[in-house]
Amino acid sequence: MNPLAAQAREQILDAIDKDQLVLPSLPEIAIQVREVAGDPDAGVMDLGKVIGNDVALTARIIKVANSPSFRGSQEITNLQMALSRLGLQFTASLATGLAMEQMFQAKSKEVDRRIREAWTRSSEIAGMCNVLCRFRTKLEPDLATLGGLVHSIGSLPIYKYAEENPQTMNNPFVLDLLIYDLGPELGDIILQRWDFHPDLIHVPSEHLDFTRPGDEVSYADIVTVAMLQSYMGGKTPFGEVDYNTVTAFDRLGLDPEVENAEGQDISAEMEAAMQMLF
Numbered sequence: 001m002n003p004l005a006a007q008a009r010e011q012i013l014d015a016i017d018k019d020q021l022v023l024p025s026l027p028e029i030a031i032q033v034r035e036v037a038g039d040p041d042a043g044v045m046d047l048g049k050v051i052g053n054d055v056a057l058t059a060r061i062i063k064v065a066n067s068p069s070f071r072g073s074q075e076i077t078n079l080q081m082a083l084s085r086l087g088l089q090f091t092a093s094l095a096t097g098l099a100m101e102q103m104f105q106a107k108s109k110e111v112d113r114r115i116r117e118a119w120t121r122s123s124e125i126a127g128m129c130n131v132l133c134r135f136r137t138k139l140e141p142d143l144a145t146l147g148g149l150v151h152s153i154g155s156l157p158i159y160k161y162a163e164e165n166p167q168t169m170n171n172p173f174v175l176d177l178l179i180y181d182l183g184p185e186l187g188d189i190i191l192q193r194w195d196f197h198p199d200l201i202h203v204p205s206e207h208l209d210f211t212r213p214g215d216e217v218s219y220a221d222i223v224t225v226a227m228l229q230s231y232m233g234g235k236t237p238f239g240e241v242d243y244n245t246v247t248a249f250d251r252l253g254l255d256p257e258v259e260n261a262e263g264q265d266i267s268a269e270m271e272a273a274m275q276m277l278f
Contacts, residue, residue, distance in 0.1 A: 005177040008168050012161050012182065023186070024156050026194045029054050030099040037092035044083040044091075051095055052079055060098050060277070061091060068272040069130060093142035097126065097149035098277065103156060111163045115156070121230060122149050127273035128226035129219075135269065136252045137217050147203045147219040148226055149277075150196070154187025154204050155179045184208055210246045221248035229270065 001009070015021035026034075032050045036042045051057055058079050065082035066075060076082045083091050104119035106112040126148030133144035158178050162169040169175065187204025199219050206212065206220035207227060225248050231238035243249060243256035 001181060002174060002177055004168075004171065005174045005181070008161070008165070008174060008178055009182050011165075012158065012178070015161065016157065016186075021157055021161055023190050023193065024103050024153070026096075027099040027102060029057065030096040033092050033095045033099070037089060042088075044080070044088050047088055047091060047095075048079050048083050051091070054099075057095060057098060061086070061094060064094060064276060067276045069127070069269070069276050087142075089140070090142040090145075093146040097146045100149065100153070106159060106163055108163050108169070110169060111159050115159050118152055118155055122152055123277040124274040125149075125151065125223065125226045125230050127276035128229060128270050129222045130276065131269045131273040132222045132226055132252065133219075136254065137222065139217065139219060139222070143197055143200060144219055144222045146197075147200050147223050150187070150191060150200065151203050151207055151223045151227065152179075152183065152187065153190050154183035154185065156190075157186055158183055180208075210241065210248070212247055214247075215251070217248075217251040221251050224248040225252055225254065230274075 012021060016023060029050070033047065036047045036050055039046070051061065062076055062079060062082045064070065065085045070085060072085060074081075076085060086094065101119055104115050106115050126145045129144040129148035130141050133139050133141045137144075158175070162175055162178075168178070184205035184207075188202050191201045191204065203220050203223055206218070207223040209220075210224065212220070224246065228238060228241055228243065228246065233239055246256065249256045
């Protein structure tokens with residue numbers, strides 16, 4: 001690793017260890033939503049009471065319910081209708097993920113720009129994860145969507161560090177190295193502290209292990225493929241990955257040569273899903 005990036009990495013880990021750099025906390029609305037979702041006696045009405053206290057979140061969920069991925073014959077005009085269409089568990093996971101958007105903001109202009117771009121990318125990937133999960137696996141679409149939203153959560157403390165240490169912010173190469181090298185590790189730690197679903201805790205790190213062994217498809221596989229599809233054709237390292245080396249494609253039953261006809265059977269759904277959370 002670049003010496004400057006290695007030094008910054010040690011400083012960040014040391015600051016976290018000494019509580020000088022605090023890892024992000026799950027938003028209160030997300031905590032309340034998870035409590036309702038985890039209560040076997042709770043129903044959609046109970047979830048609606050919690051979400052209904054947040055006007056912005058309510059509007060986003062109604063918009064998702066009307067998106068092409070979920071659109072029915074009737075337009076959704078209120079939260080209870082949205083809950084009925086999406087279901088309790090999916091709405092709970094969606095609300096948990098969308099509530100995190102408030103954490104993707106910063107004081108400095110440059111950090112704020114980068115961090116909002118990270119959220120936009122995560123939102124696109126989350127929509128694609130939903131489609132891949134429904135069409136290619138028997139896993140839970142709500143967890144796949146949430147996995148897409150939180151896969152880069154580990155970048156947040158790095159951006160906070162950069163905001164407080166201009167020498168890092170002024171070196172984009174070092175910052176990118178930190179996000180790629182340290183971000184996944186911090187992401188796992190954050191999701192563990194948030195007591196996330198066991199199948200999602202290691203998504204931040206595992207989705208970047210393109211040669212993962214194994215036969216069983218995982219949420220990390222879904223995020224891997226969605227992320228690579230999101231970057232496909234772009235001038236980034238992820239846009240230049242040889243898909244034939246990525247084992248997640250096999251586990252999802254997808255041809256790595258995504259431009260041939262067989263790989264296009266869900267392309268329209270994927271394209272629409274990229275805008276699902278906006």
